[in-house]
Each structure stands twice: as structure tokens, then as C-alpha cells.
Amino acid sequence: xxxxxxxxxxxxxxxxxxxxxxxxxxxxxxxKAWYVNEPTFEPVSMGDWIGEVRQxxxxxxxxxxxxxHGHGTHTECVGHISKEFYSVNxxxxxxxxxxxxxxxxxxxxxxxxxxxxxxxxxxxxxxxEAIVIRxxxxxxxxxxxNYSQTNPPFLEDAAIYYLSELGVxxxxxxxxxxxxxxxxxxxxxxxxxxxxxxxxNVLKTIxxxxxxxxxxxxxxxxxxxxxxxxxxxAAPSRPILYKIF
Numbered sequence: 001x002x003x004x005x006x007x008x009x010x011x012x013x014x015x016x017x018x019x020x021x022x023x024x025x026x027x028x029x030x031x032k033a034w035y036v037n038e039p040t041f042e043p044v045s046m047g048d049w050i051g052e053v054r055q056x057x058x059x060x061x062x063x064x065x066x067x068x069h070g071h072g073t074h075t076e077c078v079g080h081i082s083k084e085f086y087s088v089n090x091x092x093x094x095x096x097x098x099x100x101x102x103x104x105x106x107x108x109x110x111x112x113x114x115x116x117x118x119x120x121x122x123x124x125x126x127x128x129e130a131i132v133i134r135x136x137x138x139x140x141x142x143x144x145x146n147y148s149q150t151n152p153p154f155l156e157d158a159a160i161y162y163l164s165e166l167g168v169x170x171x172x173x174x175x176x177x178x179x180x181x182x183x184x185x186x187x188x189x190x191x192x193x194x195x196x197x198x199x200x201n202v203l204k205t206i207x208x209x210x211x212x213x214x215x216x217x218x219x220x221x222x223x224x225x226x227x228x229x230x231x232x233x234a235a236p237s238r239p240i241l242y243k244i245f
Contacts, residue, residue, distance in 0.1 A: 005222065005244070007098060012244045014222050020241040022132070022172070022210045024143055026064075026072035031209055033147035033176035039066035068234040069176075075207040075225065078194040079233030081187055086202055087231045093203065097170055099130035099223035099241065101212065106135055106153035112180065113151075117158040123218075124163075130170035130223050131163055132241070134212040138174075142211050147176045154180045160192040170225060172207040172239055207237055220244055 001016040024031045028038045043052035044061050051061025068074045079086030102123040106113035115133065124131065135153050152175045160178065163171065171178065171193060178189040194200050207225065221241040228235040 014242045014244055016242065018243065019224075020213075020216050020221070020243070021238065022212045022216070022241060023073040023238040024209055024211050026066050026236055029144060030072055031143060031145055031147070031211075032071050033152075033209065034067070034070040035148045036067045036070035039064065039071045068230070068232065068236055069208075071236075073207065073209050073211075073237055073239065074234050075205050075227045075237035075239075076234035077205055078196055078200045078202055080206075081190050081194065082196055082200065086200075086233065088205065088227060088233060088235050089229050089231050091203055091205060092225070092227050095225050095227075097129040097223045097225065099132050099170075099172075099221050100124050100128045101132040101134065101216065101218050101221060101241070103134045103136060103138075103218050111151065113153040115153060115155045115159055117156060117162045120159045120162055124166065127167040128220075129167065130172065130225070131166075131168045132210070132212065132221075132223070132239075133171075133173040134218075135174055138212070138214055142174060147181075149181075151181050152176055154178060155189045157188040157192040160189045164193065164195075169201075169204045170207070170223070171205070172210050172223075174210050174212060176208055178206060178208070207239055210239060216241065 003014050005012055005014055026039050041062050041064050043050050050057045053060055075088055077086050077088040077091035104115050104119050106115050155178045179187045222244055224240040226238040
């Protein structure tokens with residue numbers, strides 16, 4: 001299924017039959033962060049009836065308990081840090097964007113691993129709607145890792161300001177947060193990205209806990225950012241990349 005796309009006076013083609021899924025699912029034993037327990041999937045039980053076919057029920061009918069920030073790939077809006085309520089469901093007015101995939105080895109600075117503005121500037125220097133950041137090392141352990149109390153890599157706020165200057169409205173990264181795990185609640189990079197509280201940009205999003213396989217090469221892609229319709233500051237999401245040619 002090949003489509004011809006016209007974007008900013010450029011014409012290119014995309015093969016929609018070859019999606020590159022960079023999401024991680026919500027599931028027991030899957031990736032998690034922020035000190036949460038495993039997500040639970042439990043069949044509804046009402047009297048003699050149970051919502052699980054394997055246990056004799058007529059259908060599968062389960063309650064699911066999970067945390068959108070702590071389990072699997074998720075997309076969040078400014079409501080994550082604002083006193084005012086903002087829903088990621090309202091923030092998503094468009095779902096396809098031009099994206100740049102880059103791979104970064106975070107720098108060891110003190111006890112932290114930081115993605116600096118200098119690194120970002122070396123890898124992207126033209127405007128783009130979305131940026132996808134893959135950090136090294138990039139082993140498949142990321143797909144099931146418990147990031148709690150591991151002080152994962154994060155972005156310095158200067159890097160966020162630079163990306164904003166390039167027009168980035170959608171930031172995707174394979175770590176649990178663009179900020180340091182324990183920073184006293186400062187969340188400098190979150191605040192910088194959304195320009196909160198000065199003039200909040202309610203249409204910008206951050207997507208965390210993605211996984212970009214090594215077989216997907218750095219470069220430009222069409223991004224389909226699929227976000228579940230939750231009236232919440234964050235929701236599970238399934239970002240898909242398509243090669244452009």
C-alpha cells in the first residue's frame with residue numbers, strides 16, 4: 001500500500017504496508033518505571049459468571065489496572081505538570097508528522113547520564129515536527145526493564161530549548177522521562193518543553209518508554225502517533241514510523 005505524500009513543497013512516497021512499531025505494550029513482565037507494581041488483568045466475576053473463556057465464561061471481559069506513566073509506551077501533555085487540567089486526548093488534533101530519528105550516547109556527568117544540547121545540535125540542525133531519540137546502549141533488555149531507582153539517562157533543559165527552536169512539537173524518547181528520576185520535583189525539561197507556566201503550549205506532547213530496534217536506521221520518517229482516547233494527562237500510545245522514499 002504505497003501513498004504519495006506532499007509536504008512543504010516536497011513529494012515523497014510511503015509504504016503503509018511496512019510499519020515500524022516503536023512502542024512497548026502494557027503487560028505483566030513488560031517495561032515499567034516509577035516504583036509501580038505490575039499491571040493486572042483480572043476477569044470480572046459476578047455470581048457464578050466469570051469473564052474469562054478459559055475458566056468457563058462465554059467471553060473474555062477483564063478489568064485492567066495500570067499506570068499510564070509507569071507501564072509501557074505512553075504520550076503525555078502539559079497536564080502532566082500543570083495545576084490546570086489538560087487532557088492528552090484534547091491535545092492530539094493531528095496524528096501524522098514528519099520525524100527525525102537520532103541515536104545518542106548520553107554523556108557521563110557526575111553520577112548522571114545526560115543528553116546534552118551539544119549532542120543534539122550535532123545530529124539535527126533543520127526544523128522538524130517530531131524528534132525520536134534512541135539512547136545507547138540499545139539492548140533488548142529495554143523492552144522488559146524495571147527502570148525504578150536506576151537513574152536513567154535524561155535531557156538537559158538546554159537541549160529542550162534547542163529542540164523547541166527547531167519547531168519540535170512531539171518529542172519521543174526511550175527512557176522513562178526527559179528529566180532526571182529524582183530531581184526534587186523540578187522537572188526542568190518538562191517545563192521548558194511546554195513553556196509552563198509562562199505561555200503553555202497545550203498541543204505539544206512527550207512520548208516516553210519507546211523502543212527503537214537497531215534495524216531501524218537514523219534519518220527522516222513519517223510518524224503516526226497513535227494515542228488511546230483517555231481523558232487524562234497521559235495515555236498509552238503506539239507510535240509507528242514509516243520510511244520515506
